Amino acid sequence: MPKLFYNADIYTMDKSNPVIENVLVEDGLIIGYNVEVSEKYQKVDLKGKTLIPGLCDSHLHTVMYGSELDKLDLSKANSIDQLIKMGQKYLKQKDFKPNEWMFGWGWNQENFKENKLPTAQDLDKISTEIPIVFKRECRHVLTANSAALKKAKLYQKEIKNERVYTDQNNKPNGILCEDAQNLILAAAPQTTITDIKKYILKASAKYLEYGLTFVQSDDLADSNISFTKTLKAYFELADSGKLPLRYNLQLRLTNEKELKEFIAKYNISDYNDYLSLGPLKIWADGSLGARTAALRKAYSDQADNEGQLLCSRKKMKKLVEIAYKNKMPVACHAIGDRTIEQFVEIIEELNQKFDYNLRHRIIHSQLADYKLLKRIKAAGINTDIQPAFTASDWKIVKERIGKQREYQSYLWKDMVDLNINAAGSSDSPIERPDPIWGISCLVTRKDSDLKPDFGWLPNQKVTVQTALEIYTKNGAYNARAENKLGKIKTGYKADFSILSKNPFYVKPDELREIKVDATVIDGNLIGNL
Amino acid sequence: MPKLFYNADIYTMDKSNPVIENVLVEDGLIIGYNVEVSEKYQKVDLKGKTLIPGLCDSHLHTVMYGSELDKLDLSKANSIDQLIKMGQKYLKQKDFKPNEWMFGWGWNQENFKENKLPTAQDLDKISTEIPIVFKRECRHVLTANSAALKKAKLYQKEIKNERVYTDQNNKPNGILCEDAQNLILAAAPQTTITDIKKYILKASAKYLEYGLTFVQSDDLADSNISFTKTLKAYFELADSGKLPLRYNLQLRLTNEKELKEFIAKYNISDYNDYLSLGPLKIWADGSLGARTAALRKAYSDQADNEGQLLCSRKKMKKLVEIAYKNKMPVACHAIGDRTIEQFVEIIEELNQKFDYNLRHRIIHSQLADYKLLKRIKAAGINTDIQPAFTASDWKIVKERIGKQREYQSYLWKDMVDLNINAAGSSDSPIERPDPIWGISCLVTRKDSDLKPDFGWLPNQKVTVQTALEIYTKNGAYNARAENKLGKIKTGYKADFSILSKNPFYVKPDELREIKVDATVIDGNLIGNL
Structure with a gap:
């Protein structure tokens, strides 16, 4: 009926x-x-x-977000003492099995009255038997307790890695940064496909609460969650009809070999009504906050730093060319203008070589000035934007890149005016997967304190209608689903x-x-x- | 320096x-x-x-506006008694020369406590010697006194024209409608070039007060102000360096002969830095308020009325084709979708025939739905819009055309999203030549009482940035002046x-x-x- x-x-x-x-x-x-x-x-x-049409988030990290939902949320801790108490409470509540580790995330020492990083010594007050790992809010730093350091055998070696912080005896003090975090994580129990499925379902339940009916998920290969395993988890959920909303996967294939194997094995298309395989994801630079986004001119607050390209032109071109040959679109993480320009140049070049145009995308596109946006448009590239980043970043942008470049950043309205298909995304867990918040940020360009008063760069505000389009039909278009979703x-x-x-x-x-x-x-x- | x-x-x-x-x-x-x-x-x-760049009004009627500034403003009259007192006061203030007439405009019987039209008998209380003509706010109706009726010799004839209202003795009572107004106006003293220059300068002074530095003026040929005279007045002002702001003229050439003669005589280009000759103006239908705009389907509140085309397809095509041959753009007054479609079809056809695209425009474009807008875009046509009309018309639109067509009217944002170059205009004296008011109407879609609360058709609101562009660079573009004005x-x-x-x-x-x-x-x- x-x-x-x-x-x-x-x-x-x-x-x-x-x-x-x-x-x-x-x-x-x-x-x-x-x-x-x-x-x-x-x-x-x-x-x-x-x-309205079902809301869409065009770029987020489901497994990471779901795994964090499964872990201890430390974002509200306002002291190291409270951090410890939260751990102690969690220990009592949850029935930890042998070999199970305690994971938490979200602390930030700037919220601590002690204003210092927690160490292994602090976390040992929770347990010296159960290995504990608490990630910082930025996810670039973690603190492990002594049990975790032991499991990772970090007490047994002489520490030469500056990203493993040490005490006066040159023993690790529990703090590890950037890729050194993997020294600990590799020692933790392997994440199983069952775990991954649980994470996907936890995340999915939240997505539905936030009103999303369609997400495009880029599932980061954490050191012990391979993309292959992740893919298997999705397939199993799709096969058993358990995905409660529609997923399009952004394919985290990090080198030529992985890419070619993937293409040989899978049809790049719809798996079923709830799961489809999307673009190749290339990760090409860092972030503005950490001054790791690659810029054409140095950071204004760090004269010798132009950021860093995480994918060389040669490697990027090779990957994109393979994708082209197989009519597979590419979604490139690019925040800085140097990174964006490199990707655009490669697409411009390959558009000459191939007589078809794929629906490539730049994820983030934060520091693309108007001239670069015009090239993005001309090359037929679209974008996945994070409106919530304006709320999170507006206070640091001028500092990082100076006043004139500030006016040429986060140009959401200019993208719309140029008819670049900008789709709304949360980059969750970086921001909460809340499209209503994204819409609010697009329209007001204010942060959660409703600051600045009339919005940041108010000439880049968009209307409510445009904001709704960005979170519905534009998301569908970027996923090549505009003939069935988004309207x-x-x-x-x-x-x-x-x-x-x-x-x-x-x-x-x-x-x-x-x-x-x-x-x-x-x-x-x-x-x- | x-x-x-x-x-x-x-x-x-x-x-x-x-x-x-x-x-x-x-x-x-x-x-x-x-x-x-x-x-x-x-x-x-x-x-x-x-x-900001100098504000531009892309379509208004300077001579008409200026001449009204020179006449008695009756818009504040709230009774016939008051109307008479205003006339008496004006008579005392102004030193009327022999043969001079008294002109006023702006009364509306709906504001009168008597709620009836004023007659010759009423105006005779001001003077029976000086001919008096008071135009209604809509300019479709006027009242003349007995002296004016005498000058026009209307008492001497048997009245057969239903647009000349009569009393019980079949004598004119002073009220004349539509084209019958010319029966009176033709008897008035001829407007001289000196008069026209005065009107232009009066209007110019007001334009500057409202912040305009550039206007595109369509100077209506009133029965006793020919376009030739008007043109001469502009040339004389331009020659003597007296135009205080920039003018582009929309050329009111109403038939083939006038058009061909004009083309033979003038170069269609810049006259000097302050005066340029613009597009051919074609007037093709009436208004929504008066149910005279030509619709594809009848008015919702008048089942047998589809409005009226004021320029047949054949005549329009002929005029446009002559313009095309001479690389002269055309600006067509079109409010109803039937009129708009006729113009678009003619341009579509001639775009096939001629291998160049001129910068044609539709003035008003009020009832163009999204599909028609897409054709407007595809044909390379732009628009001159009157944002203040949303404030003036929003209460009657649903009544006139019904709920579903209402959502497809006054689509300012859809035009912008389609990259149709929409330029802001007041149609002054229809609305005051106030670009700030236009910008306010574009952004809020509210009237002067700030109603409706969240704006009329709020999905068609535009941002402040877009509104400023509409009144600056978009105006310059429509006048083919985008390389020197508007930025x-x-x-x-x-x-x-x-x-x-x-x-x-x-x-x-x-x-x-x-x-x-x-x-x-x-x-x-x-x-x-």
Whole structure:
């Protein structure tokens, strides 16, 4: 029996037909709208709420996010003492099995009244038997306790790695940075496919709460979670019909061999209705905060530093060329303008060689000035942007790159004006996977304290309509799913997000207070109205 | 000595360089920006105000507006008694010469406590000797006194024209509608070139007060102001260096003969720095309010009325084709979708025939739905929009065209998203020539009472940045002046508008309170800072 969703403000994101009265669904598909109410339909009363196409996050890290949901959240700790107490409480609550490790994340010494990094000595107050690893908020630093250091055999060696911090006796004090973190993590129990599936499902449950019906997941190969294992976990969940929302995977294949093997093995296309394989992901630089994004001119607050390219031009070109040959789009992580330009130049070159244009993407695109954006457009490249980064970063941008370059950064509106398809993303767990927050950031360009007063670079604000498009149809387009997702249109999947309030009828500063009361996927309502 | 404009928030509308610190001007041109302050420059301290490129109105009626400024303003009359008193007062103040007529405009019987039209009998209380003509606000109706009726010899004939209202004796009662108004106006003293020049200068002074540095004027041929006379008035003003701001003329040539003669006589190009000749203007339908705009489907509140085309397809095509052959762009007044579609089809057809694309425009484009907008874009046509019309019309649109067509009307944001070059216009004297009000209407879509609460069709709101572009660079583009006007860029004319407040740093509802404190044309400051 067809279902009629009615009694709502309905915005379709289909410009030929922007606002409708009701929408009729059958077998998971939209079969009509503005129909006469009839007894032939099962009626779903939306109680005056607002219905939009299902929200999409175009770039996040599901396994990482889900694994953190499974771990101890330390982000609220305001002292080392409290950090220890949180660990002690967690130890009592959770029944730790032999060989099991305790993981936590999210501490930041700048929130601690002691204002110093916690050490193994501190964490030993929780346990000296159970290995403990607590990651810092930035995930670039961790503290391990002595049991973990022992398991990793770090007490037995002479420490020559400056990223392993030591005490006065040249013994590790528990603090490890950047890639040195793997010295500890490699000693931890292997993450199983069962674990990964659990993480995906935990993350999925959160995504639905935030109103997402479609995510594009880039699953980082943590030192002990290989991409192969991750892929297997997704396939198993998809096969058993357990993925509760739609996934498109950004393929973390880090070298030629992996890429070629993957292509030989898999068709680059839809796995099933809930899982599809997306673009090759290339990771090409760092972040602005850490001054590791690669710039064309040095950082304004560090004259000898231009950041670092994490993927050479040669390697990048090789990978992109293989992808091209196999008609596989590429999604490149690029924050700094040097990185972005390198990727754009490679695409410009290969566009000459191949007579078809793939739907390549630049993830982040934070420091692309208008001229570079014009080249991005001309090369047919799209972007995945993180609107929440404006809220997180606005205070440091001028410091890092100076006033003139500041005006040429985070140019979300210029992208839209150039018709670059910018899709909204949280980069979760970097930001919470909350599209409503993303929409708020796009429209206001304010942070969680509603600062600065009129938004940061207010000439780059976008309208509510554009922000909704960025989180619906633009996400679908970047995933090559624009003919079935992202709009409310006959023949499209019946995927909707149902909002507590109409975003066109609240003040911009109140956008962030809108709740997603329910989602609809394949016509099935999840949540309570 | 170069002049340095400094101490201001400066927005350039040049996306490669959106915000600058100061701007350097010499011989009327911008020669640099972000320069080091030096003794070599004459310094103009802008006292922390906001400087933007000179504001442009892309379609208004200067002679009509100026002539009304020269006449009695009756728009505040709230009774026929008051109307009479205003006339009596004006009679005393102004020294009427023999043969001079009294003209007034702006009354509306809906504001009168009597709620009826004034008649000759009423106006005779002002004078029975001096001919008096008072036009209604809509300009479709006028009332004349008995002296004017006598001059027009209307008492001597038997009245058969239903647009000449009569009393019980079948004598004219002074009220005349539509084209019948010319029966009176033709008897009035001829408007001289001196009069027209006065009107242009009166209007110009107002334009500068409103912050305009460039207007595109469509000078209606009133029955006794021919276009030839009007043109002569502009030429004389331009020749004597008296035009205080830049004019581009939209050429009101109403038939093949006039058009061909004009082309034979004039070069379609710049007359001098202050005067240029613009597109052929074609007037093709009426208005939504009067249900005279031509629609594809009948009015929702008048089932047998589809409005009226004022220019047949055959005539329009002929005129456009002559224009094409002479590489002259066409600006077509079209409000209803039938009119718009007719013009678009003609351009589509002629784009096939001619291998160059001219910069044609649709003035108004109120009832163009998204599909029609896509055709407008594809045909390379741009638009001149009247943002203030949303404020004036929003209450009647649903009534006139129904709910579904309402969502497909006044689509300013969709035009912008489609990269149609939409330029802002007041259609003055229909709306006051106030670009700040236009910007406010674009951003808020509210009327002067700040209604409706969140704006009318809020999905069509645009950002402050876009609104500023619509009133600066987009206006320049439509007039083919984008290489010298509309941006703050080296080599461009030093034309600026200086705002009392920064529009990015006020609440949307307060945009309309921004004042234009001064304008700069050719580097010369007009007004007080």
